Amino acid sequence: MTDSLARLVDELARTAPGLRIETGAGGTGAYAYDASNYRVPPQAVAFPRSADDVCAVLRACRDTGVPVTARGGGTSMAGNAVGPGVVLDFSRYMNRVLDIDAEARTARVEAGVVLDALQSATGPYGLAFGPDPSSHSRCTLGGMIGNDACGNRSVRHGRTSGHIEALEIVTADGVRAIADHTGLHPVDSDAAGHVSRLEQDIRNLIADNLAPIRTELGRIPRQVSGYHLHRLLPENGFDLARALVGTEGTCAVVTAATVRLVATAPATALLTLGYDDVVDAAEDVPEILRWTPTAVEGMDEAIVATMRARRGPDSVTGLPEGRAWLYVELDGDDEELVASRAAELLAVLKARGRLTGGRVVESVAERRSLWRVREDGAGLAARLVDGGESWPGWEDAAVAPEQLAAYLRDFRKLLATHELTGVLYGHFGAGCVHVRIDFDLATDTGRAATRRFLTEAASLVVGHGGTLSGEHGDGRARGELLEVMYSRQMIRAFAAFKEIFDPDGLLNPGIIVEPAALDADLALHTPTVVLPVETLFSFPHDEDGFEGAVRRCVGVGRCRSDAGGVMCPSYRATGEENHSTRGRARLLQEMVRGGTVQDGWRSTEVKDALDLCLSCKACSSDCPVGVDMATYKAEFLHQHYKGRLRPRSHYSLGWLPLSAALAGYAARPVNALLRGPVGTLLARLGGVTTKRRIPAFASRRARRKVLRAAKTGEPSKALLFVDSFTRAFRPHVAGATARVLADAGIPNTAQDGLCCGLTWVSTGQLSVARRVMARTVARLDDGDGDGLPIVVAEPSCAAALKRDVPELLGTDAARRVAARVHTLTGALTDLAAPDWSPPPLPESVLLQTHCHEYATFGSRRPADLLRKLGVRKVDEAEGCCGLAGNFGFEEQHYDTSMAVADLALRPRLDELADRTELTDLPEPAGRAEPTDRAELPDGEGSLPVVADGFSCATQVDHLAGDRGIRAVHLAELLDPAAHSHPHSHQPGEPS
Structure with a gap:
């Protein structure tokens, strides 16, 4: 532990005595990653229970010079949620829906509340939060606010920033304030002067940069890159709440938010449309948008092929013939009218001549199954049918929808020029394209080639009037490229905006302002120390054996869902990251690379993380990339206890087939013996709970x-x-x-x-x-x-x-x-x-x-x-x-x-x-x-x-x-x- 960290821990023990803070490898290793390509091990992870805890952490970090990164579900794909200092995990305790005002159509929520939890709470009122990312089962509102997330129905509901009424924030020096549509307001009266000066500095900054803000920001619906300073223009009413959305935790830490809700439509219809390729699909998007759909989602054949290969041919049904598809959702108040509009739209699109097929999906179960294919796209695209790996990094560019086909045509040419393959999917109706690409991030040559591609891709999307990020944020993946998109004056304005809030640069450093190099801190590289891996399991589906198997986890975090599917029962019971499939996989990755976990197969940190794994194997099916933690655990236990005394239950329960066979020769007396005091004693000696009745043996x-x-x-x-x-x-x-x-x-x-x-x-x-x-x-x-x-x-x-x-x-x-x-x-x-x-x-x-x-x-x-x-x-x-x-x-x-x-x-x-x-x-x-x-x-x-x-x-x-x-x-x-x-x-x- 460094001196600064030791001082910070001591200070927090005094100022926030109930605050849980982890500093050991077992508590921090899993937080070195999010769902991106990056690995930045934190010094500590704190789990605040209140805004006062957050204030205490930020003050202690200011006093000791330790950076702070706010984290929700850890599903960020651009490296937004990893940092070198203290990581604040809001998802563990600050995860409540505080209030719902059905009449006003608003809700007040803590930053760590999962979107699905909010939707469940508002559903009985016929209301919902409009933006709905594919990670809705585990992403938090705080993370959505940080990235200005959108989702599948952004054609209708736009970005998170459009649904924010007020943000409850803590500034870098530990002061609580409320940002709303009129400015910044102190929570505590003794901070009024400080908050007032901060607001005035922001107003002066905007006044000095009116021209570039008006001409460079807010040009297309999905322009998320940079800071949303146009929200602060006089004509926009100095809306500081919405200006802080998308700042990725670099200006203030959001502890709670008041959000606006939308009414849910009583009737919906889903069309699935087949095309020969994604460019043909994109050509039809402008026509589809004329029909005011709620969603226009696209994907290519690689995702569907992977789903069918992993989960069986029946896992994807209802798609027409084609090699690319659009999902189009319409809604309304009357089922018959919505169905009629869907049929009419389908007829119009067939007449345009690009469709290879199309249908209206009637079955609710079939709709649910099809949406799951789209929502699992990021994970499914990570490991494809041929065993190849693909990575984010250029997974979030967006253009105006009418430019989408032209952009995709040129983008595919760029991929071909660099001899890269991309798996395409995304929010086509909003012009936002997600793509995972088979970058070589493990070698110096591959990383240099990746840098060249990303630089050219940035110029390409800007040339089409687009943006580097359409909802995932800039993070570590795109911050360095902002100079391709914005003028020097705009870049200086971004830096000045952050400096007003965070003069010491302690909030999520390396993001947006003074960004880290896009190829720094990449997780996939050859570590200095690599664990010798000679395993008994063959891991036939992973080219690099055990190392490749544990690398399957790319952090999408579906294992952190509280409902749907079966994984991960231990996480659902405890709520702890280390008890999720992802948390365990990340610690295993650290073990293999000799990172924060130094003891290899003998690691107690990994053993403790695996201890509550039930070996249910559900992750091997439910995890989009097919992580099989039960197998990894079995291999680890074999290696960990090799030549050592095992836990007593490994002998009493592991050898059960043999003892049961012996018991069968004298089942009656054995059963009678086990039901009495001798059975209790034997259970205790064997590490078996006495709270259960031992099943009776058959003869x-x-x-x-x-x-x-x-x-x-x-x-x-x-x-x-x-x-x-x-x-x-x-x-x-x-x-x-x-x-x-x-x-x-x-x-x-x-x-x-x-x-x-x-x-x-x-x-x-x-x-x-x-x-x-x-x-x-x-x-x-x-x-x-x-x-x-x-x-x-x-x-x-x-x-x-x-x-x-x-x-x-x-x-x-x-x-x-x-x-x-x-x-x-x-x-x-x-x-x-x-x-x-x-x-x-x-x-x-x-x-x-x-x-x-x-x-x-x-x-x-x-x-x-x-x-x-x-x-x-x-x-x-x-x-x-x-x-x-x-x-x-x-x-x-x-x-x-x-x-x-x-x-x-x-x-x-x-x-x-x-x-x-x-x-x-x-x-x-x-x-x-x-x-x-x-x-x-x-x-x-x-x-x-x-x-x-x-x-x-x-x-x-x-x-x-x-x-x-x-x-x-x-x-x-x-x-x-x-x-x-x-x-x-x-x-x-x-x-």
């Missing part, structure tokens, strides 16, 4: 009877892999699965006695896992890839066979086996006889999908199958159950496990218990314990809780078993034996 005899009874004698069309969890704890599920498959025209043979190695993988015991997997593959591989499909009842084991086995073994045999693996859902979707009719099913089901099934078999989901089979309402508890294999059984993780359960599963179970009367219904065939199901009071019929994962079912039992709610496996729900003999039991014995 070998019971398992054999169940499997024997399920045999049909028909030639097998599938292999039923009896996994360790099913074998040890619920063999009745194996029997039910065998019967369901046979009933569906898939007679099968049970393969018992093998293991996928999952528990050893999740605890990082990869050497053991490889031996277990190799034995399993040797038994299952047919040598030519034409073997029987392998059906696995336990989703986590199916996922391990599908992904972990080939990536850990790296052999052709492993890949052949993986290609044959199906979950029960997948088998019934793809292999069932066309005329198969399942037994009668309930009208409604509460479903908990296993995270590994969600991540690995995403195109074959239980919810879709249940609907296809006739279940009218599938109420899915979206998100992780919180148990996650060994995680929720580990003593130190129990509280986090319950916090994750509180996000989705527990509320649904509580609602179910409150709404229903429990009735003893027929017991599923072969099950040792009776299963209670709920009877809906409105007569909809039985409402089972379906959870195929053993962890999920165990968590359901833990949360609601005492209220008579139990989870059933999909196989139990579909079991023909249970329906044909509702009051009989299949052979077997209690565990």
Whole structure:
């Protein structure tokens, strides 16, 4: 710790005793990055809870000469949210909606509130905040104010600056003030003189620069570059609130804002339009704008191809033929009128002759899916189908919409001249083009070439009357290029404006004024020290192995969303950056490069960050760039504990398949022993929580009877892999699965006695896992890839066979086996006889999908199958159950496990218990314990809780078993034996 930082920490201990401040590598490493190309490690990260905390930090920084950078969601793509001094993270605590005035259509919010949280709060009033960036699920209002963000519907609602009524700020010397449409006002009366002098200095600056401000600023709708000094012109009423929007934290720190809201339209229509290329699409934009759309969004084929390759061909539906597309949204008060206008617009565009196809998207679900493709564009474009990487840096230029086609035509020529490839998407209706380019930022030659390209690109866009930045801000990526766009007098006026607010240059230095070189502080370069990386996982999709895998994270921050998808359950439970997928990936990047993390594989900082990762694998699917933190964690644990004593739970839970097999020889006495004091003692010795009941082991005899009874004698069309969890704890599920498959025209043979190695993988015991997997593959591989499909009842084991086995073994045999693996859902979707009719099913089901099934078999989901089979309402508890294999059984993780359960599963179970009367219904065939199901009071019929994962079912039992709610496996729900003999039991014995 430097002397200045030590003094700062001491001063803050006195002046802001409740302020949390992190100075260690584990607390600061993740904040060295945002979503840009840059890496600037901070000295400290502070988490203010109030404006007084912010004042204290700024005063201490002024006294010690330490710079300050304000940060919201950390999604800035131009390097706006990284800095060398203290980073103020507003998203952790200052994230509240303070007030909503529905009549005035305004809201007062703290700087760290996430846009989606504001939209949720204003939605019941029929109101919304107009600007809606694609990062709406994690970007904060403070960040939007800093960059003057826009979004998908900027054609209608413009930029953030147009929706700001007042800003509550703290100046560089720690003085609180309010900026509004008439000027600057002190919060504390004793600061009135200081604030008055500051305002007068600004008025004098504007008076001295009227001509360049009037001629150079505010020329096109998306002109965000530089400072918005034209808002301070006499004809604009000296609107200091809107002048401070877009200053990127370089003039003052915004702590709260009063924002104007817009009414939401009751009816919308979405058109998808196909073109041969983006230039053709841009040619149609002026005509489309005549129809007053709310959104005109464009993208090229690379994004769609990447989405389909990563998430399956069904992940993008509803697009017409083409290699580039526009989304056009219309709105209004009447659905029929809006639909009629959409059809009329489509006809007009078809007559113009550029379309390769077009349609009005009727389905709400399809619209949502299509918007997700567009919103994930930045992340999807980072890692393309061929494995190539692309980067921001020139991702935000804008021109007037009528100039867009000409600009894109010339821009593509420029790319070709420099032998670069760009992935194009963006807000075409506003003339704003986002592009990620395959720059070589890792070598001196590549960086020099990047500099030449960016300089020429700046001249090109200015030549088309455009702007370097249309919403992301200048940041470190474009600040140096402002001299290409503005006159020397304008540049001097910008510098004078900042100096009035920040005479010591401590607020976000290197941004806009006295900018850092655009190729300085690039994260992607060859570090001085590189961690030797010899891993057991092969990381086949990453050219540079583990280093390339962790580099997948480019900081878009979708893992910081509070809703939608499944990742990242630990972040949703704790709200901590280090407990997000991004935070962990950034610390792993620091570990690999030998940056702020110095101890390599032995790093305690990385271990602590990974500790609350549930290994749910949801990030491998939900993360736009496919970060797979569960695999990275397994590799890290293997390397970290190599040759060292492990945590006790790694032995007790990691070796569970072996201990469960032994327990099966004497299940009754073992279960009796575990339910008493000896079980409590063993749990404590094994690092297992005593707050959960240890599941009862099944006997070998019971398992054999169940499997024997399920045999049909028909030639097998599938292999039923009896996994360790099913074998040890619920063999009745194996029997039910065998019967369901046979009933569906898939007679099968049970393969018992093998293991996928999952528990050893999740605890990082990869050497053991490889031996277990190799034995399993040797038994299952047919040598030519034409073997029987392998059906696995336990989703986590199916996922391990599908992904972990080939990536850990790296052999052709492993890949052949993986290609044959199906979950029960997948088998019934793809292999069932066309005329198969399942037994009668309930009208409604509460479903908990296993995270590994969600991540690995995403195109074959239980919810879709249940609907296809006739279940009218599938109420899915979206998100992780919180148990996650060994995680929720580990003593130190129990509280986090319950916090994750509180996000989705527990509320649904509580609602179910409150709404229903429990009735003893027929017991599923072969099950040792009776299963209670709920009877809906409105007569909809039985409402089972379906959870195929053993962890999920165990968590359901833990949360609601005492209220008579139990989870059933999909196989139990579909079991023909249970329906044909509702009051009989299949052979077997209690565990």
